Amino acid sequence: MIKGSSLSNQCKAVKFEPYHDSALARFLLKRALRSKRTGHFLFWFLRSEVAESMHYRQRYAVILEAYLRGCGKAMLMDFMKQVKVMEALHKVTLEVKNVTADKYDVSAQAISQLRHKLEKLQSSGFPQCFRVPYDPGLRAGALVVDKCKVMPSKKKPLWLEFKCADLTSISKDTIGIIFKHGDDLRQDMLIIQILLIMDSIWEMESLDLCLLPYGCIATGNKIGMIQIVKDATTIAKIQQSTVGNTGAFKDEVLNHWLKDKCPIEDKFQSAVERFVYSCAGYCVATYILGIGDRHNDNIMITESGNLFHIDFGHILGNYKSFLGINKERVPFVLTPDFLFVMGTSGKKTSQHFQKFQDICVKAYLALRHHTNLLIILFSMMVMTGMPQLTSKEDIEYIRETLTVGKNEEEAKKHFLDQIEICRDKGWTVQFNWFLHLVLGIKQGVEKHSA
Structure with a gap:
């Protein structure tokens, strides 16, 4: 059983029950009354749905009242x-x-x-x-x-x-x-929960992709809280810190920053290793989920080398455009500065890059073994009112990125081809990042760094 099968998804499923009083509603209440932690999250999930879900408000309000009547004075x-x-x-x-x-x-x-x-x-x-x-x-x-x-x-x-x-x-x-x-943070919550499920799948395959699913919760109508990750900095801030906006074109800047944070060689090598694994994890995850608007202000790195993504406002291929031109030219973000940390550039290879490719393929094939689970989870979300998850075409996007219908060798070649596209077109991402720095456009992204 995947441990990431979350309370939030079970709450969403309540919408499909014919009556307010259902076996699922009673199951959720029993779980919440037996565990204070579960009860805590049930309270906020129900409260945010009461505020945002117009058609199901009454049902969620009834379940919320039932929970509050039994949770005890301290919890209240x-x-x-x-x-x-x-x-x-x-x-x-x-x-x-x-x-x-x-x-x-x-x-x-x-x-x-x-x-x-x-x-x-x-x-x-x-x-x-x-x-x-x-x-x-x-x-x-x-x-x-x-x-x-x-x-x-x-x-x-x-x-x-x-x-x-x-x-x-x-x-x-x-x-x-x-x-x-x-902003409706329910979509961010959904993606973070899916990342946790992916992490559980990889754990079963003895893979640790060093994902960093930060805390995020919707608490009302377009209201919520996001965790600030300590000792983490945006790629944009690192690029600007040395040479200004042209830092977007400097392949070595990220590597130099990591060396400054890890001056001892053993520590630096550990940071590079963590970078390779986390970069692979987020490349696979963002590709399958079609996460867009990936600029240098919503990709971050910790001082120990853990790369991670934030702000999931554009998913399932619903990408943004600038002056009518699609901003997403690559399947996922694998820029020359990321490759430089792995000890490679251009079409050259390195031990770290080969390891990166191997990890990506293993992670991708592991998720393909659970294609039905991922599709079912997103199918349940279609009726929740999220702006970028509204139709069967959005679900079809997942089927395409998971290469449903292909065998493992074809799937492996497919993902390795995506890596090569990123290497060939990495300069287009750098150019977009340069424009982002020059124009100072934050596009609603909150920097988690101090």
Whole structure:
């Protein structure tokens, strides 16, 4: 059994039941009442669906009420604190949007006003501690106001940092949260859950692709929270840090950054190894899922070499265009600077690159063995109202990328061909990334780096 068969997908399946009172609804309630962690997530999944799912609102409200009547006083108090936090931050976000007229830039005045509002909020009944909605194992305390800011993005999300309220924690690290209003995070949640399922499939094949599925949860109508990954930086920031916007064309910049973060040779080699595995994992996953809008502001890397992708607003081949031209020229992102970290360039090869190819093929073939599972999961999502998952054509995209109907040798050759296309056209991605840096377009992407 794939352990990633998630509570969220089971909640979605409730829509297909003929009555409010069904075996599935009762199963979910029993699971939630037996496990506080399961109950926590059920609460937020149901609450977000009540807010966003017009046709099924009543059904989800009935199940939510049934759960709240039985969950106990302590859980109710926890939920009340979390809801109070969400409502207060939502109000602050709307006020901030009213004073920031520019689409992408954020003035020092806007950040100053945000911090003033947060200080006022904190002194007027804001919960002293609360469980973090995307991870109930974390308890957030007081806001670290001087580290909070408005992010340079169209939706003006808030970058917030909280003290850790866990008394057993000796770490002085803060809990970083992006609070976002204006985007439906259910699609991001779906992709992150699918990534977890893929990770489980690879684990059964003894493959660790070093995926980094960060915390993300929808908590209301186009409202939610995203985890800030510590010690992680966008590729854009790395490229700009040395030579400015032309860093998009400098193959060696990423490799130099990684060496700076890992000055000891053994540590650097471990980072390169982690980079090879994580890059392979995300190449396979983003190809199969048709994840688009892959620019250098939504691909990140940790200081230990773990590459990962963020912001999944464009999936299943529903790609963006610029001046009528399709921006996606390659099957997935494998740029010359990524290859440089693997010790290769152009049509040359290297030990790390050969390993990368082998890992990609193994990961791709492993997912093909579970084609039906992946197709069924996406088919269940068609009626959820997500903008880029609405028809059988969207499901057909998965069948095509998984090369349904081909044998393993043909499938292997198919994916190796995709890698070669990326090598041949890597310069087109670099050019797009250069334009992204020059134009300063954030396209709604929130940088997770400090």
